[in-house]
Amino acid sequence: MKPNTASKLLIICSLFYLLIGISLGFVTAMKLIWPTIGEIEILTFGRIRSVHTNLVMFGWLLQSGMGLAFFILPKLLHTKLYSEKLGVVTCGLFNITTIGSATLIFAGQMKNIEYGEIPIPFDYLTVICWVMFAINIFATVINRNVKYLYVSVWYFIGAVIWTAFVYITGNIITQLPFIAGINQANLTWFYVHNAVGLVFTPMGVAIAYYVIPKTLNTPLYSHKLSLVGFWVIAFVYVWTGAHHMIFGPISYWLQTVAILFSWSLIIPVVAVITNFLGTYLATPKEKRYLGPIAKFMYMGTIFYLLTCLQGPFQSIRTVNIITSKNDWVVGHAHMALLGAFSYFAVGGVYHVLPRIIGRKLYSEKLGDIQFWIMTTSSVLFFGILWVSGVVQGFLWQNMNGTFLEILKMMKPYHTIRFISGSLIIVGFIIFLYNIMETLWGKAQEMKDVEV
């Protein structure tokens, strides 16, 4: 098989789920304004919401991450991917899993685990896919022709190991017959939090550690900071699951532990951010923000910083009273997965895909337009969710308004959320068009393919 077949296939498939996933997000946002729209069983809010999160997280982010890893790792290790065939089979199985689980969720077969709605047998199949992916990654690292492992490799290896344990805990162990009640809730939030922190964070950061120095043509700012960032995140991220139940029915000491570790998360995040921004600052000023890739990686870094500063602050008990259980949470989750990691993935795809097929990106200009549309609208999107969250949080403290009266006041916020969310989708559609033209359109062949 031609080199990078698996990588190309995974990336192209992931774009399909991106389109479906964001369209379902569009429908959920619409239902908050006109709840009677699409009143049929399979389009009930609870179901499309679950398919939206699943497709965007696993179909798009995880799959594109796997595809990018299959390209980036061999490049860094000066070798070939261990087995293209295994990679293609992984991709096929993963797509069966993603489509199958979405179908079953629509049909009302979801599990009660947030982000882990994927029902049997597809959660087990996901684990099998992951083992196949892991074999390919480990074997590629073993077959390497360089002595030292670059920081992206650490993060990919970490992601492979942590994802396995986090996924199995959330999807399989929570369903064991003796796990019930608060015990199950605790494992659920272990999974929910680490799905973001130990699956998508290491994937996204690994991509950024490769793409940023490559696209800026500047060496990485600091090796020491990479060390701090990697080992501290490996230690502290996993402790924080219980901060989803502050003031809730779980041991007070466990909540306190989760809050303390939420704060220590600032250390690895700031280490990584300093490293990325340092690399930007070491680049000559006129070359820093050329083209869409540099812009997406830069803004992704900023969103990553903001979302990871939000986390510690909203875990403080007094702040949590206001920011928990309302739209604030939605804004926070979107800034992590849409703002930070989707930006890294978009930058990664823009960097990698043209190099795989040996053609130039169809239009840098369109990429820039996409960047500005997405950035302005997503800042508005996150912002309005936080404002409405805080407003609702304070109104809930005031006993003069009934729940419905307060909900009615949220209408303007829901409208702005819908409009800005739609603009984000426009940005993504430009992205998909740009990629399609690059793949199948009349884009120029790349002259000397430097990779």
Next chain:
Amino acid sequence: MKKPAFEKNLFLLGIGAFLIFSVGATLTTIIPPLVDNTFYKSPYPVHTYTNQELKGMKIYQANGCVYCHTQQIRHLKADQIRFGWRLVEAPASQSWEYVNDRLHFLGTKRTGPDLARVGGKYTSSWHWAHFKDPRNMGEKYQTQYGRFQEASLMPNFYFLSDEKIKDLTAYLQTLGRNMNWRKSPNGENLNDYEN
């Protein structure tokens, strides 16, 4: 600077990443139930779900109700008052109350109100009308707040069969009743499972 050994040894890197992760993983998932046995055992009597209620729980799960309704009264005055009943504050949720919930629905987002103590607050015929059309519940349930009912964002569950609505209602009516909290003005217990 001399590079650390793990940077040229996959085995060290993998084992290190796993071990350092497993410290927190163990201490936050396996240890808490060992320290606090109310995670799986209750010192007080807890309602055992009937078959009908378990079917209702499955319907609650299938339609993703948890994404708009939490099931936890937090240890906050505001939660206790807002989700209380006729000026009686709802007691905050305790971990032992959930020990019989094979499926937990604690939730993270309140687009609709919390349901942890909804059991018994409304009659089953109220729930019936509400599931059929949350924005127009008919003459019988017009209240002074009726005009706000149109603000509800809940989906119409007209597609559920009559039997399914009954199962779902039976499940909802059990919620929060492990604590005897609703009393009539003369101190009588209102914790019957009949209505």
